[in-house]
Amino acid sequence: MPSSSTxxxxxxxxxxxxxxxxxxxxxxxxxxxxGSSVIHFHLWxxxxxRGIPTIGPLFLIQAIVGWALGVITIIARKLLLVLAETGxxxxxxxxxxxxxxxxxxxxxxSLAAPYAGLALAVEFTAGALLLVASALMGKSWxxxxxxxxxxxxxxxxxxGRVDQAGGPPAAGPPLGSRPAPQA
Numbered sequence: 418m419p420s421s422s423t424x425x426x427x428x429x430x431x432x433x434x435x436x437x438x439x440x441x442x443x444x445x446x447x448x449x450x451x452g453s454s455v456i457h458f459h460l461w462x463x464x465x466x467r468g469i470p471t472i473g474p475l476f477l478i479q480a481i482v483g484w485a486l487g488v489i490t491i492i493a494r495k496l497l498l499v500l501a502e503t504g505x506x507x508x509x510x511x512x513x514x515x516x517x518x519x520x521x522x523x524x525x526x527s528l529a530a531p532y533a534g535l536a537l538a539v540e541f542t543a544g545a546l547l548l549v550a551s552a553l554m555g556k557s558w559x560x561x562x563x564x565x566x567x568x569x570x571x572x573x574x575x576x577g578r579v580d581q582a583g584g585p586p587a588a589g590p591p592l593g594s595r596p597a598p599q600a
Contacts, residue, residue: 433553433556443547443550445546447488450505452539453506454479456535457483461480471522472524486498486501496551499550499554506541507540
């Protein structure tokens with residue numbers, strides 16, 4: 418698909434799905450990351466996680482970073498931000514799973530802990546939506562890169578004459594060859 422032009426003259430990438438679908442995936446995924454941040458801040462502020470060494474500060478950091486990533490990604494909708502937010506959502510969910518099954522930084526959590534199940538559902542949903550958006554954006558980026566490479570290599574060839582085989586004219590005889598004798 419070709420790129421479309423914006424009012425500023427920059428080419429906007431062509432996506433394999435309508436832009437509205439991609440924007441909705443990013444927006445909803447980012448809202449779920451914001452929800453995860455709210456859950457972590459609420460647990461830190463109201464459920465005693467503030468007093469747990471290492472885990473308490475990590476809950477606060479998760480809340481701040483998740484909020485910042487969510488808001489910035491909703492506004493900018495760039496591939497690297499969506500990828501970062503995808504990794505953030507999945508790493509937060511897997512951190513809880515590790516904490517439940519093995520313990521983390523000396524703290525073992527439980528699925529019976531307040532909001533644990535909700536947090537997992539929110540984080541995996543966010544990760545899945547953002548992963549799909551990342552894949553679609555990545556495909557568009559790769560397709561655009563292939564088009565740009567093909568356009569550059571096509572521009573390097575002479576657009577004028579064409580030889581009998583249908584390709585660009587040869588530059589000359591190969592090195593070390595002699596012209597054919599004339600009869």
